[in-house]
Amino acid sequence: MIDREGLTYVYAVAPETSKLRAALSDVRGVSGGLVSLLGEDVPAEGAERPGSLAFVTSRVAQNEFDERTLKARFEDLGWLEEVARAHHEVVQTIARHDTVLPLRLATLYENDDRARRALATQRHVFAERIALLQGRSEWGVKLYISSAGPPASPEGPADPGGTTTLSPGKAYLQRRRAQHHVQEDRYRSAQEAARRIEVLVSRYTAHRVRHPAQHGELAGPEENVLNDAYLVPDDLTESFRTALAALAADLGGVRVEVTGPWAPYSFAMPPPLEPASDDVRQGPAR
Structure with a gap:
C-alpha cells in the first residue's frame, strides 16, 4: 500500500534490482525516513525486469x-548541512552497490504516483546517463600553489656600494617587485603543471568537468588554481x-591533490524533469 501522507523525496536514479532493494532496506535518509526504490511500475511480488530504472x-x-518552509530553511545553514549530509549518505550507499545518478538536493514530488510518472517521462535521459556512468x-584533481607571502619590513638593506641605505619607500617597492617575480614564476609552473595533468x-x-577554483577556508593557506573532476x-x-x-613528485612549486572515488555528482546533470507545474519542487543544485 502506498503511503500518501507527506511528500516523496527523491535522491537519485539507479537500476532497479533486488540486490539494491535489499541493500537499502534499513537505510534512513532525510528526516530519518526509510529509503526505498520506486520503480517505473508497481512490481509484482519477486519480479525483476532487466534494465528497469x-x-x-x-x-x-x-x-x-512545503515551498514556503523550504525557502526559509535554505537560509538555515545548520539545517541545510544536515539535509545535505543525509542526502549524500544515501547516494554514497547506492554507489557502493550499483551505478547511481544523483539528483538535486530537495527534489520533491507530491506523491509516489507523480514521481513515477516523472521517471517514465524522463526514462530515456536517465538511461543514457546511467549507461555513461556504468563502471x-x-x-577530483586539484592543483595548488603557495602564496608569495606578505611584503617584508620596509627597512631596506645597504646599497651595493655599502655607503648608503635605500629609503624605506624604495626598499618596500624593491621587495614588492621581487615578490611579484616569485609569484609569476609560480603561476608559470602551475600553468605547465596543469598542461601536463x-x-x-x-x-x-575523455570526461572532465572544470569547477571554479576554491578560495578562503576551502583552499587553506595555498592558492587553488585548478579544480577538475574526471569520470574514470x-x-x-x-x-x-x-x-x-608520479607526475606530482616531478613538479616543483605546486601541489597536486587527488580525491575519490566519489558518486558522480559532477556528471549527473540531466535536463529538468519537466513535471506538471504543481508536481515538483526542487532546491538549489549541490
Missing part, C-alpha cells in the same frame, strides 16, 4: 518541506592515481 526515495513531512567513478589524464578518460573507469583507477602521484 527506479527513483531512490523516502517520505518527508509536507509541513517541513566509472568520479575523481591534462595530457596525462586524457589517456584515462573503475579498472583504471589504480594506474590513474599512480600516474598522477
Whole structure:
C-alpha cells in the first residue's frame, strides 16, 4: 500500500534490482525516513525486469518541506548541512552497490504516483546517463600553489656600494617587485603543471568537468588554481592515481591533490524533469 501522507523525496536514479532493494532496506535518509526504490511500475511480488530504472526515495513531512518552509530553511545553514549530509549518505550507499545518478538536493514530488510518472517521462535521459556512468567513478584533481607571502619590513638593506641605505619607500617597492617575480614564476609552473595533468589524464578518460577554483577556508593557506573532476573507469583507477602521484613528485612549486572515488555528482546533470507545474519542487543544485 502506498503511503500518501507527506511528500516523496527523491535522491537519485539507479537500476532497479533486488540486490539494491535489499541493500537499502534499513537505510534512513532525510528526516530519518526509510529509503526505498520506486520503480517505473508497481512490481509484482519477486519480479525483476532487466534494465528497469527506479527513483531512490523516502517520505518527508509536507509541513517541513512545503515551498514556503523550504525557502526559509535554505537560509538555515545548520539545517541545510544536515539535509545535505543525509542526502549524500544515501547516494554514497547506492554507489557502493550499483551505478547511481544523483539528483538535486530537495527534489520533491507530491506523491509516489507523480514521481513515477516523472521517471517514465524522463526514462530515456536517465538511461543514457546511467549507461555513461556504468563502471566509472568520479575523481577530483586539484592543483595548488603557495602564496608569495606578505611584503617584508620596509627597512631596506645597504646599497651595493655599502655607503648608503635605500629609503624605506624604495626598499618596500624593491621587495614588492621581487615578490611579484616569485609569484609569476609560480603561476608559470602551475600553468605547465596543469598542461601536463591534462595530457596525462586524457589517456584515462575523455570526461572532465572544470569547477571554479576554491578560495578562503576551502583552499587553506595555498592558492587553488585548478579544480577538475574526471569520470574514470573503475579498472583504471589504480594506474590513474599512480600516474598522477608520479607526475606530482616531478613538479616543483605546486601541489597536486587527488580525491575519490566519489558518486558522480559532477556528471549527473540531466535536463529538468519537466513535471506538471504543481508536481515538483526542487532546491538549489549541490
